[in-house]
Amino acid sequence: MKERLYRITDRLVSYARRKxxxxxxxxxGGCNGCSxxxxxxxxxxxxxxxFGGVSKxxxxxxxxxxxxxxxxxxxxxxxxxxxxxxxxxxxVIAVGACAISKGIFHDAYNIDGPLDEVMPVDVxxxxxxxxxxxxxxxxxxxxxxxxxxxxx
Amino acid sequence: xxxxxxxxxxxxYTLPLGPQHPMYVEAENLMVRVDGETIxxxxxxxxxxxxxxxxxxxxxxxxxxxxxxxxxxxxCSGIHSVTYCEAVENALGIEIxxxxxxxxxxxxxxxxxxxxxxxxxxxxxxxxxxxGFMYTWRDREHVMDMLETLSGNRVxxxxxxxxxxxxxxxxxxxxxxxxxxxxxxxxxEHYVILFSSDALVRKRTLGKGNLPKGKANSHSIVGPVxxxxxxxxxxxxxxxxxxxxxxxxxxxxxxxxDVQARVMVKAxxxxxxxxxxxxxxxxxxxxxxxxxxxxxxxxxxxxGMSITEAPRGELVYYLVxxxxxxxxxxRIRTPTFTNxxxxxPIILKGEQLADLPVIxxxxxxxxxxxxxxxxxxxxxxxxxxxxxxxxRKLGEENGD
Numbered sequence: 001m002k003e004r005l006y007r008i009t010d011r012l013v014s015y016a017r018r019k020x021x022x023x024x025x026x027x028x029g030g031c032n033g034c035s036x037x038x039x040x041x042x043x044x045x046x047x048x049x050x051f052g053g054v055s056k057x058x059x060x061x062x063x064x065x066x067x068x069x070x071x072x073x074x075x076x077x078x079x080x081x082x083x084x085x086x087x088x089x090x091x092v093i094a095v096g097a098c099a100i101s102k103g104i105f106h107d108a109y110n111i112d113g114p115l116d117e118v119m120p121v122d123v124x125x126x127x128x129x130x131x132x133x134x135x136x137x138x139x140x141x142x143x144x145x146x147x148x149x150x151x152x
Numbered sequence: 153x154x155x156x157x158x159x160x161x162x163x164x165y166t167l168p169l170g171p172q173h174p175m176y177v178e179a180e181n182l183m184v185r186v187d188g189e190t191i192x193x194x195x196x197x198x199x200x201x202x203x204x205x206x207x208x209x210x211x212x213x214x215x216x217x218x219x220x221x222x223x224x225x226x227x228c229s230g231i232h233s234v235t236y237c238e239a240v241e242n243a244l245g246i247e248i249x250x251x252x253x254x255x256x257x258x259x260x261x262x263x264x265x266x267x268x269x270x271x272x273x274x275x276x277x278x279x280x281x282x283x284g285f286m287y288t289w290r291d292r293e294h295v296m297d298m299l300e301t302l303s304g305n306r307v308x309x310x311x312x313x314x315x316x317x318x319x320x321x322x323x324x325x326x327x328x329x330x331x332x333x334x335x336x337x338x339x340x341e342h343y344v345i346l347f348s349s350d351a352l353v354r355k356r357t358l359g360k361g362n363l364p365k366g367k368a369n370s371h372s373i374v375g376p377v378x379x380x381x382x383x384x385x386x387x388x389x390x391x392x393x394x395x396x397x398x399x400x401x402x403x404x405x406x407x408x409x410d411v412q413a414r415v416m417v418k419a420x421x422x423x424x425x426x427x428x429x430x431x432x433x434x435x436x437x438x439x440x441x442x443x444x445x446x447x448x449x450x451x452x453x454x455x456g457m458s459i460t461e462a463p464r465g466e467l468v469y470y471l472v473x474x475x476x477x478x479x480x481x482x483r484i485r486t487p488t489f490t491n492x493x494x495x496x497p498i499i500l501k502g503e504q505l506a507d508l509p510v511i512x513x514x515x516x517x518x519x520x521x522x523x524x525x526x527x528x529x530x531x532x533x534x535x536x537x538x539x540x541x542x543x544r545k546l547g548e549e550n551g552d
Contacts, residue, residue: 026179027179028179029201030226031224031308032178033223033229034226035178037306037307040293070203072202072203074200074202075201078172105203128223131306
């Protein structure tokens with residue numbers, strides 16, 4: 001009986017969490033292009049709140065990390081700290097060519113990326129910058145992954 | 153008395169904001185010294201977004217440089233690439249065709265529109281008016297659609313190239329664009345009313361973050377922030393480039409120098425941009441269909457300079473060529489770099505801590521434009537930005 005109750009509450013919590021992912025967005029040395037497309041995702045035409053997503057700036061409250069930009073030398077330790085502060089289960093999305101492969105800045109002297117050398121990345125959204133629709137799709141993929149990680 | 157002083161000292165402390173902070177998307181660090189709730193001083197530490205683009209440009213040829221210039225800042229990508237191309241064209245000594253000038257002007261003014269709508273949205277967001285943020289960004293999508301019609305892209309347009317432009321504006325799109333501009337003008341009127349008459353907005357913006365005209369002049373503040381302090385400056389009028397001397401438009405200035413004035417300058421500039429765009433769209437059919445002047449991309453020993461008015465202020469590109477297809481030296485001076493580190497300590501002093509996001513937002517900071525210098529310690533691999541004290545020390549060592 002007790003076991004069954006636990007199972008039901010687990011499923012309830014999992015459902016509730018899937019409908020309310022909190023997202024942290026961080027720019028790590030890109031050109032802002034991805035950042036403004038990310039902001040467009042929050043606003044009425046694309047509207048991520050249809051899926052319950054809310055932009056939150058505190059890593060300790062965050063479920064999904066949306067990170068763009070080739071990682072600069074100065075930001076790298078901070079980025080690692082933000083990753084460590086985020087509670088499990090978490091999903092990391094790399095947005096844009098810079099975060100995936102350093103993109104156009106691949107041979108610049110102050111770049112210490114790409115993102116998957118700093119933290120494990122789950123979803124890659126390519127493009128320079130990716131269109132808001134692509135970012136939205138990336139978030140939806142991340143949500144599925146996140147749910148599978150949470151379900152006991 | 154001694155006890156009072158001791159208690160007072162306990163209330164004075166330094167509050168670090170950033171590099172990752174709810175207030176802004178980009179990474180930078182403000183060390184705010186507060187006495188209770190009152191800000192007594194601010195130290196701006198930038199350099200988190202420094203990538204080394206100038207050095208990278210010196211290793212790439214002129215055509216590759218256009219794409220690098222575009223990616224200095226995603227918000228003002230058009231003006232960066234146009235200014236870069238103009239600097240190279242000056243070094244080459246060539247003129248671009250009339251139609252290319254029109255298409256460049258249209259791109260730049262559309263970009264100014266989207267940047268100003270973005271600014272109004274961010275201001276509404278900082279003031280806690282999330283609805284205002286959503287409304288302005290919904291209207292901004294009209295501008296993004298127009299940019300997509302013109303260039304095929306939403307953010308990095310790839311429109312200018314050395315000697316002209318890459319793509320033509322289809323004549324069939326012009327009536328639709330004029331209709332959208334008329335819609336945007338009506339919406340902008342609504343925002344002017346919202347930001348100038350809403351009681352909450354007035355209370356939080358009037359008289360906050362004062363930047364007097366004298367300080368704006370002595371600290372070399374540029375762009376809309378300077379115009380809001382009564383400095384009558386606009387590169388589009390003072391050193392005209394492209395078509396700005398043939399078009400009819402006004403420079404918007406305000407005397408107050410507070411947050412409200414900065415918002416209003418940008419809001420009224422929306423109307424000027426729409427007027428410029430309408431004139432360009434009505435006249436573009438008179439030009440010949442030529443888009444590009446043919447040119448060699450090997451630039452003989454020369455120097456090229458170009459000054460333009462970006463949405464945030466004066467933008468300068470300077471290059472030295474050496475006869476090859478790569479520049480010998482590139483120098484870029486962006487408006488945010490002159491505005492943020494010098495204006496923030498003045499306008500934040502004496503304000504309440506709770507007003508900080510609104511006041512910082514009113515300067516319209518764009519830190520990826522901003523970060524030009526990082527010092528990397530070779531022994532430890534540590535890198536850091538440059539602050540005011542360091543620059544002063546450097547100046548003293550080199551005897552001005």
